[in-house]
Every structure is written in structure tokens, then in C-alpha cells.
Amino acid sequence: MAKLAPSTLDSEMLQERLDANLKMEQWQSYRCRLVTPMYGGGVKAGEVDVDMPIRATEIRGQLRFWWRLLNRNLDSKTMFQQEREIWGGLGDEQSLAASMVVIKLSEFSNPNLAACATYPPGKSFPKWADWANAYALFPAQGKAAKGVVEQEPAKLAREGLSFELHIRYRNLPKDAAKQEQICQSVSEAFRWWATFGGMGARTRRGLGAVEIENLSEKQLFKYVTAAEVACAGMQLAIRKPARKNALEAWQQAVNAMRDFRQGEEVGRNKGQQANRPGRSRWPEPASIRKAVGVHRIKMGEKGEISFSPTPDTEIAFPRAAFGLPIIFHFQNEKTDKKSDPGDTQLTPVIDGKDKERMASPLILRPYRTVDGWYPAALKLPEENLLRMDLKLENSGKGRNSNLPKITTAGKWWPQDNSSKASKAAMIHPMKDRGNDALSAFLKYFEENSTGSAVQSAVVVEKTEQTWEKAQVKFNRSNGALTVEKDGKSATAIKPASDVILNDLSPNAQQKIKTGQFFRATATIKGSELLKLEEAK
Numbered sequence: 071m072a073k074l075a076p077s078t079l080d081s082e083m084l085q086e087r088l089d090a091n092l093k094m095e096q097w098q099s100y101r102c103r104l105v106t107p108m109y110g111g112g113v114k115a116g117e118v119d120v121d122m123p124i125r126a127t128e129i130r131g132q133l134r135f136w137w138r139l140l141n142r143n144l145d146s147k148t149m150f151q152q153e154r155e156i157w158g159g160l161g162d163e164q165s166l167a168a169s170m171v172v173i174k175l176s177e178f179s180n181p182n183l184a185a186c187a188t189y190p191p192g193k194s195f196p197k198w199a200d201w202a203n204a205y206a207l208f209p210a211q212g213k214a215a216k217g218v219v220e221q222e223p224a225k226l227a228r229e230g231l232s233f234e235l236h237i238r239y240r241n242l243p244k245d246a247a248k249q250e251q252i253c254q255s256v257s258e259a260f261r262w263w264a265t266f267g268g269m270g271a272r273t274r275r276g277l278g279a280v281e282i283e284n285l286s287e288k289q290l291f292k293y294v295t296a297a298e299v300a301c302a303g304m305q306l307a308i309r310k311p312a313r314k315n316a317l318e319a320w321q322q323a324v325n326a327m328r329d330f331r332q333g334e335e336v337g338r339n340k341g342q343q344a345n346r347p348g349r350s351r352w353p354e355p356a357s358i359r360k361a362v363g364v365h366r367i368k369m370g371e372k373g374e375i376s377f378s379p380t381p382d383t384e385i386a387f388p389r390a391a392f393g394l395p396i397i398f399h400f401q402n403e404k405t406d407k408k409s410d411p412g413d414t415q416l417t418p419v420i421d422g423k424d425k426e427r428m429a430s431p432l433i434l435r436p437y438r439t440v441d442g443w444y445p446a447a448l449k450l451p452e453e454n455l456l457r458m459d460l461k462l463e464n465s466g467k468g469r470n471s472n473l474p475k476i477t478t479a480g481k482w483w484p485q486d487n488s489s490k491a492s493k494a495a496m497i498h499p500m501k502d503r504g505n506d507a508l509s510a511f512l513k514y515f516e517e518n519s520t521g522s523a524v525q526s527a528v529v530v531e532k533t534e535q536t537w538e539k540a541q542v543k544f545n546r547s548n549g550a551l552t553v554e555k556d557g558k559s560a561t562a563i564k565p566a567s568d569v570i571l572n573d574l575s576p577n578a579q580q581k582i583k584t585g586q587f588f589r590a591t592a593t594i595k596g597s598e599l600l601k602l603e604e605a606k
Contacts, residue, residue: 106277
């Protein structure tokens with residue numbers, strides 16, 4: 071006698087999981103196209119490999135970074151276990167783990183390599199190509215002295231390079247719910263990389279950005295929305311209006327950072343002579359003069375001009391928040407009575423250990439929407455930023471006798487809000503914009519924007535809708551609820567997600583929070599989840 075299937079078995083759920091398992095074993099294919107120049111990415115630093123301009127291992131490494139970022143709220147033990155399980159790790163014969171994520175690249179177009187700058191005959195300063203950005207690409211400018219080129223500017227892969235990217239999974243666990251959780255987390259990491267990441271070097275300054283076309287599902291690629299950024303505990307600033315192409319949007323995003331830090335009438339005063347910048351409006355120069363104990367005395371037409379810090383000058387390095395190291399070079403003249411300090415650099419000291427660099431928590435790049443490409447700035451989580459110490463030390467030919475010096479956490483920038491506000495009010499670029507350099511920059515970035523609200527790259531309805539049998543997912547790291555139906559999704563973040571959950575039965579809550587397969591009727595508006603109703 072044949073056994074009967076349990077009456078509680080959900081045949082629709084089983085079919086969906088069978089389809090999902092088959093999909094996981096198949097290649098998911100995407101067409102990728104560079105929309106900003108790519109710097110480096112080859113075996114040799116700063117060079118593009120013509121035969122293999124983009125490597126699958128690099129993309130997998132990028133996805134791993136975004137996966138870690140999106141799952142940062144897991145405890146360290148769980149994070150280590152899950153990361154190793156999904157992405158692999160080194161070890162002995164017993165602990166060696168292979169990645170579950172398999173990436174294959176194909177169908178490359180021929181890369182168009184072009185020098186980002188040239189040195190005119192007899193000149194020691196480069197002339198930049200119109201498509202390049204000097205502020206983003208200063209490491210690629212090469213080197214010349216007294217009109218002799220010692221190192222040619224780097225060649226970059228120009229925008230337009232295209233290729234196909236294929237992803238599939240292997241050795242997934244047998245548990246269907248765990249399979250789904252792993253694949254969903256990797257899929258999210260891929261979306262974030264496609265929206266805010268890139269390839270090659272200096273991706274946080276927008277180089278190597280890509281546009282994605284979904285070849286497997288024949289539908290618009292779902293770029294990360296501003297609401298999803300907020301849900302993930304990050305901040306997205308967009309400068310309107312939309313630009314005609316991604317390259318222009320990238321240039322505008324990077325130039326906003328340049329102007330905020332160094333631009334005339336923003337980051338510094340207007341210079342009195344052509345090609346001679348005015349004095350900085352940031353406190354770092356005065357802080358270095360005070361720390362080193364020397365300052366410039368310039369001989370002017372009406373006598374001496376002193377660059378001495380005032381007696382009440384306090385050490386402050388707010389721009390350390392933008393990333394380290396920072397190299398400082400003062401302009402001196404032979405006619406000066408006294409000179410400013412020699413070259414110095416600011417480096418991080420984390421947990422008592424000297425570090426060479428700290429990656430910038432800001433990503434500047436073009437952001438894809440329905441309307442086109444916008445200049446965008448994404449602020450990554452930076453909870454530990456103010457806990458590090460800073461070391462001021464000599465750089466290059468700098469020979470300042472009383473360096474290095476350590477400025478401890480809380481001294482280079484305050485940690486309490488009242489002191490932050492007081493200090494920020496005295497720094498021109500930050501005044502009335504924010505209590506730290508990152509917040510102030512994001513406010514500056516959005517100033518003078520014009521046009522209507524920015525829409526995501528997927529057109530969404532603005533009226534309330536009802537989705538029958540929508541699949542419900544719970545993000546344990548931040549408490550967000552997401553529903554999915556026919557390739558669309560909607561999300562509720564805390565505290566709204568708590569209210570929605572509390573309206574459900576204890577059994578439904580337990581299933582959702584433990585990652586079990588669960589369907590419900592969802593009320594949504596745009597990309598926002600408003601309500602869930604259990605099947606009766």
C-alpha cells in the first residue's frame with residue numbers, strides 16, 4: 071500500500087523549493103559594462119591586464135566585502151562560521167574550505183586603454199585627459215622632475231568595456247531554508263556591489279563602476295534603493311539633477327569632494343595670484359604648525375606676514391574621517407624669513423598598532439535610476455572611526471625634528487555631541503552643515519540640488535497594493551521585514567517591522583524569525599511594506 075503524503079505538506083512550497091534548487095545549480099548570467107574608467111586590476115599594481123582585464127577572483131573578493139558589510143551585526147563567531155562556509159577559507163586538510171560561490175567571466179570586448187594624462191615637453195605638471203579626474207586619479211599621474219618624465223602616467227581601461235558574468239552555487243547544505251538564506255545573502259551582496267562597487271583600484275572614488283543587465287531573467291536589474299540603504303544603516307546623498315551619462319555624474323561626485331576639501335571659497339580662501347591657492351579654511355595646517363613648533367613668516371610688500379597659530383589653537387584633524395594617510399605639503403618661498411614645517415603625513419593607530427592606511431568610509435560614484443545617472447555619495451558604517459589614534463610623522467623629504475607625535479582618540483576630534491558642535495561651528499566648510507566632516511560633506515553634497523525626487527531604477531507604484539501569497543523574509547541583523555512577489559519586493563524597517571510582526575500569531579512570528587518558508591497577504595505602497603495578514 072502506497073504511503074500518503076502528510077496532510078500538512080504544502081505542495082506549492084515544495085514545488086517552489088524544487089525550482090529554486092534547480093535555479094541555484096544553474097548559471098545566473100549578467101552583462102556588465104564599465105561606465106567609468108578602470109584603474110589597475112592586473113597582476114602589476116596600477117596596470118590593466120590586456121589579456122585578462124577583469125578577474126573572477128577579484129569580483130568574488132568584492133562580493134565577500136559587501137556580504138561582510140551587510141551582515142556586520144552578526145556576532146564574531148557566527149560571522150566567521152558563515153563567511154567561511156559561503157566564501158571559503160584557508161586551513162589544514164581538515165579545515166580547508168572551498169567557496170560555495172562560483173564565478174565565471176566570458177565574452178569580453180576589447181579594452182580601450184588610454185593614458186589618463188601626459189607631460190608636455192619640458193613641463194613637470196601633467197595635462198589631464200578630459201575624461202579623467204585629477205583628484206580621483208592622483209596616484210596614476212606618473213612623475214616628472216625639471217621637465218624630465220621619470221614615470222609615465224598610467225593607462226586606464228576606458229568606459230565601454232563589456233563582459234558577461236556568470237554565478238552559480240556548489241556544495242550547498244541539504245537544508246532548503248539554509249540554502250535559500252545563503253543564496254539570498256549572496257544575491258544581496260551582488261546587488262550592492264553592482265550599485266556601489268566596482269573593479270580595479272580606487273573603487274571608492276568611483277573608478278571601475280559598472281552597469282548591469284540581467285540576462286537570465288530578462289528583466290531590469292534591481293539596483294539598491296535609497297530606502298534599502300537606510301534600512302542597512304548607511305546614508306546615501308544624491309546631487310540633482312540627473313546627468314546625461316555616468317561619466318559626467320562620476321566627475322561631479324568626485325569634484326564635490328575636491329571642492330569641499332580644497333575648493334576656493336569653500337575649503338580654502340581665494341588665492342591672491344593665479345595658480346597660487348589661498349590659505350586653507352580647515353584646522354589641520356595650524357594644528358601641524360603647533361605640533362611641530364614652527365611656522366612660516368612671509369616677507370610681503372608691507373612687511374612680515376606671520377602664519378603663526380593663535381595661542382588658543384587646539385589640535386584638530388577632522389579630515390582624517392575621509393580616509394588615511396593624508397600627506398601635507400606647505401608652500402614655502404626662498405624669500406621667507408621662516409619656513410613652515412617640512413612634509414608630514416597623518417596615519418592611523420588602531421588598538422595601539424601603527425597602520426599604513428584607513429579606507430575612506432565614503433564611496434563617490436554615479437548612481438543609476440529610472441531618470442538616468444546621478445552623482446552620489448554613500449557613507450558606510452563608521453562606528454569605530456573616532457576610537458582610533460592618529461600619528462603625525464615626517465613624509466618624503468620632511469625632517470621635522472620633534473616628530474612623530476600621537477594625537478589620541480577624542481583629541482583629534484571630540485566624541486561628545488556638544489564639543490563636536492562647538493568645534494564644527496568654527497570651521498568654515500563644516501559650519502551649519504554637520505558636527506563631523508562626513509556629515510558636513512553629505513549636507514554640502516546635496517546643496518544646490520534641483521529637480522524632483524530621485525526614483526529608484528525600478529519603477530514602483532505609489533498607491534497601496536495587495537500581494538497575495540507573498541514570501542516573507544526576516545533580516546536578523548537589523549530586524550527588517552521584506553516581502554517578495556513576482557520579482558518585486560517591499561521592505562519595512564524598525565520600528566514599523568516590529569509593529570507588523572506583533573500583529574501576527576506567535577506561530578507565524580516564530581516561523582518568520584527563524585527563517586522558515588512563510589507566505590502571507592502583504593499590503594504595500596511603493597517599496598514600503600505596510601501590513602501582513604496570515605492565510606485563514
